[in-house]
Amino acid sequence: MKTVSVSSKEDASMTETGNDDTEPLQQPEVMIYDIPSSMFPSIKEADATTETTYNDNHSKVALWPDIPSSMCSTIKEVNARIQSFYNDDHDNDEVICEKDKTIKEVDGPRQSIYNDDHGNDEVIFEEDTNEDEYMFFGEDSVSGLWVTMREYYCYKFHTRPNIFNPILHGGRLFQQFAVDTYIKIESSRLDYMWHHQNKIRADLYQGLLDSIQAGEQNGDAVGKRKSFPLPDIDKQHETTDDIPREIIEETSIEVDPEDASLHKNLNNEQRKAYDEILATVDRQRGGIFFVDGPGGTGKTFLYRALLATVRGQGKIAVATATSGVAASIMPGGRTAHSRFKIPLKIDNGAICRFTKQSGTGKLLQAASLIIWDEASMTKRQTVEALDKSMRDITDRPDLPFGGKTIVFGGDFRQVLPVVRKGTRAQIVDASLRRSELWNCMRQLKLVRNMRAQNDSWFAEYLLRIGNGTEETNDDGEILLPTSICVPNKTDDNGLDRLINSIYQTGNASLKDPKYIISRAILSTRNDCVDKINLKMIDRFQGEEMVYHSFDSVEDDPHNYYPPEFLNTLTPNGLPPHMLKLKINCPIILLRNIDPANGLCNGTRLVVRGFQKNTIDAEIVVGQHSGMRVFPTSDTIMPL
Numbered sequence: 001m002k003t004v005s006v007s008s009k010e011d012a013s014m015t016e017t018g019n020d021d022t023e024p025l026q027q028p029e030v031m032i033y034d035i036p037s038s039m040f041p042s043i044k045e046a047d048a049t050t051e052t053t054y055n056d057n058h059s060k061v062a063l064w065p066d067i068p069s070s071m072c073s074t075i076k077e078v079n080a081r082i083q084s085f086y087n088d089d090h091d092n093d094e095v096i097c098e099k100d101k102t103i104k105e106v107d108g109p110r111q112s113i114y115n116d117d118h119g120n121d122e123v124i125f126e127e128d129t130n131e132d133e134y135m136f137f138g139e140d141s142v143s144g145l146w147v148t149m150r151e152y153y154c155y156k157f158h159t160r161p162n163i164f165n166p167i168l169h170g171g172r173l174f175q176q177f178a179v180d181t182y183i184k185i186e187s188s189r190l191d192y193m194w195h196h197q198n199k200i201r202a203d204l205y206q207g208l209l210d211s212i213q214a215g216e217q218n219g220d221a222v223g224k225r226k227s228f229p230l231p232d233i234d235k236q237h238e239t240t241d242d243i244p245r246e247i248i249e250e251t252s253i254e255v256d257p258e259d260a261s262l263h264k265n266l267n268n269e270q271r272k273a274y275d276e277i278l279a280t281v282d283r284q285r286g287g288i289f290f291v292d293g294p295g296g297t298g299k300t301f302l303y304r305a306l307l308a309t310v311r312g313q314g315k316i317a318v319a320t321a322t323s324g325v326a327a328s329i330m331p332g333g334r335t336a337h338s339r340f341k342i343p344l345k346i347d348n349g350a351i352c353r354f355t356k357q358s359g360t361g362k363l364l365q366a367a368s369l370i371i372w373d374e375a376s377m378t379k380r381q382t383v384e385a386l387d388k389s390m391r392d393i394t395d396r397p398d399l400p401f402g403g404k405t406i407v408f409g410g411d412f413r414q415v416l417p418v419v420r421k422g423t424r425a426q427i428v429d430a431s432l433r434r435s436e437l438w439n440c441m442r443q444l445k446l447v448r449n450m451r452a453q454n455d456s457w458f459a460e461y462l463l464r465i466g467n468g469t470e471e472t473n474d475d476g477e478i479l480l481p482t483s484i485c486v487p488n489k490t491d492d493n494g495l496d497r498l499i500n501s502i503y504q505t506g507n508a509s510l511k512d513p514k515y516i517i518s519r520a521i522l523s524t525r526n527d528c529v530d531k532i533n534l535k536m537i538d539r540f541q542g543e544e545m546v547y548h549s550f551d552s553v554e555d556d557p558h559n560y561y562p563p564e565f566l567n568t569l570t571p572n573g574l575p576p577h578m579l580k581l582k583i584n585c586p587i588i589l590l591r592n593i594d595p596a597n598g599l600c601n602g603t604r605l606v607v608r609g610f611q612k613n614t615i616d617a618e619i620v621v622g623q624h625s626g627m628r629v630f631p632t633s634d635t636i637m638p639l
């Protein structure tokens with residue numbers, strides 16, 4: 001732990017030291033030599049927003065701009081705020097805050113004046129300027145307020161009333177940014193020391209020279225020694241050594257009171273499945289289920305009731321789904337590939353990429369219930385890989401899934417696994433029904449359509465199509481009744497008419513996120529999706545922002561793939577080259593960025609604002625609904 005001392009009246013460097021010169025430090029504390037303010041004018045009270053500037057050619061005031069409280073949860077307990085004051089080019093300066101003053105209270109624009117030759121990156125910003133309006137100046141600049149690299153980054157970290165600072169909302173990225181910044185500053189400081197050895201060594205004697213010049217014999221005037229206890233370490237954010245992050249994340253999922261009462265509203269089929277699964281969880285002997293129900297029969301409703309009950313009992317329930325969209329509507333839901341670390345390229349005999357000792361391994365060992373929705377859409381090899389890995393980590397090689405209770409769900413009438421250029425037989429062979437595990441699964445059937453309860457014709461029509469019993473023509477096509485069609489006439493307004501019938505054009509409804517995400521236009525081709533999106537975005541009012549991609553090919557010396565050509569491509573999983581967005585328009589995330597915080601492939605959001613390289617968006621679906629996040633433009637797509 002560090003103690004800090006001001007070693008001379010003109011050199012307020014912070015150094016590591018013990019309680020005295022010989023003993024190692026016993027307990028953490030900050031040591032400060034209290035120098036009379038006339039000698040050391042920059043020692044101040046924390047609440048006095050520092051405006052002190054020294055504008056002669058030799059002096060400078062080094063400020064420690066305020067650290068946002070999010071960086072340091074205990075900053076309010078720090079005792080005093082101290083600024084060092086130099087006549088030299090040292091890069092040491094510290095300010096510590098007064099007790100009970102949170103750093104936000106010492107708010108306001110910062111300025112400092114330097115005439116140094118640190119060799120640091122120097123940035124100028126003036127009082128009252130917006131944080132983005134800083135400029136870099138050359139060394140010979142005659143005017144301006146100079147700050148060091150460290151001060152600049154401190155400025156960036158600072159919270160200011162009514163100014164949105166995206167850095168502070170970066171979650172884990174913010175921590176990464178802080179660490180990177182620290183490394184940058186430290187390397188710059190070390191670089192300075194490396195190149196200024198002569199000067200620094202001479203500075204060591206500066207305090208001595210001052211004392212001699214002042215006619216002192218024993219250096220008493222330097223100051224009295226005062227001790228400030230360091231704040232208690234806040235253990236709230238520390239991970240416990242033995243408990244992996246995955247388990248901490250799962251156990252910290254809060255049960256929504258609405259979900260906790262869902263079990264009271266289950267219909268008979270759902271109730272039967274619910275009771276059977278819960279009985280298996282309670283017995284702890286394991287069981288494998290497949291909840292088979294056509295769309296709208298309440299499979300997700302059942303999972304949410306199960307998850308709430310099991311989590312409410314203090315047990316671990318892992319919720320996964322094949323697609324990100326399905327995962328995002330279950331509390332704590334993750335895609336199966338991400339949660340089970342399933343290899344992207346999967347063959348017969350593959351296993352998952354987690355080990356017995358890993359966080360994922362420990363989570364699955366501890367789980368009482370595992371749910372995998374849309375299992376009908378995944379290749380059987382992925383489920384078999386999970387089975388093999390579970391047998392391995394639980395040391396129960398003879399029991400399917402290591403004797404865990406695992407609930408698969410899905411509807412084989414909906415989308416089957418994707419086999420690129422596969423024949424019908426290959427697709428069927430890839431489905432879970434062709435796995436040996438299928439025979440171990442207890443079938444729980446749901447047939448009552450809860451979504452279209454008031455439209456029994458549509459529910460039955462869907463079922464007939466899914467079961468393949470609807471009448472077809474010679475080409476295998478079914479006839480759609482005109483009542484559910486929007487005719488596409490040759491006058492080129494077909495698309496507009498479709499959009500009009502799905503979305504009312506009134507501005508009020510387009511501003512309502514619930515309205516926007518409760519309806520969708522589906523298309524089988526990416527280029528059609530882009531065309532529809534462009535038309536839709538035009539209908540939103542307000543500020544428009546266009547983000548462009550930067551496309552280039554590696555190893556293309558003959559320029560066979562010019563950027564103009566690359567920009568026309570609309571590959572899967574990437575936004576279009578020109579991404580046009582407006583405030584309030586819905587978007588969807590294309591990658592798993594931070595699944596634990598609801599940012600996974602398929603998360604639906606609404607645009608709330610624009611930054612230069614990021615988008616200010618609000619999650620509108622699932623457990624993290626209402627949270628503001630800042631994805632970059634290459635990770636999202638208009639919805």
Ligand SMILES: Nc1ncnc2c1ncn2[C@@H]1O[C@H](COP(=O)(O)OP(=O)(O)OP(=O)(O)O)[C@@H](O)[C@H]1O
Pocket residue numbers: 265266267270293294295296297298299300301302411450451
């Ligand atoms: N027991 C119930 N009581 C009231 N509403 C229900 C019940 N079960 C399901 N619902 C409602 O029916 C609708 C469809 O349910 P859900 O999304 O769970 O079906 P699903 O089988 O998962 O559909 P899909 O296969 O299309 O994903 C939802 O709006 C849900 O809230």
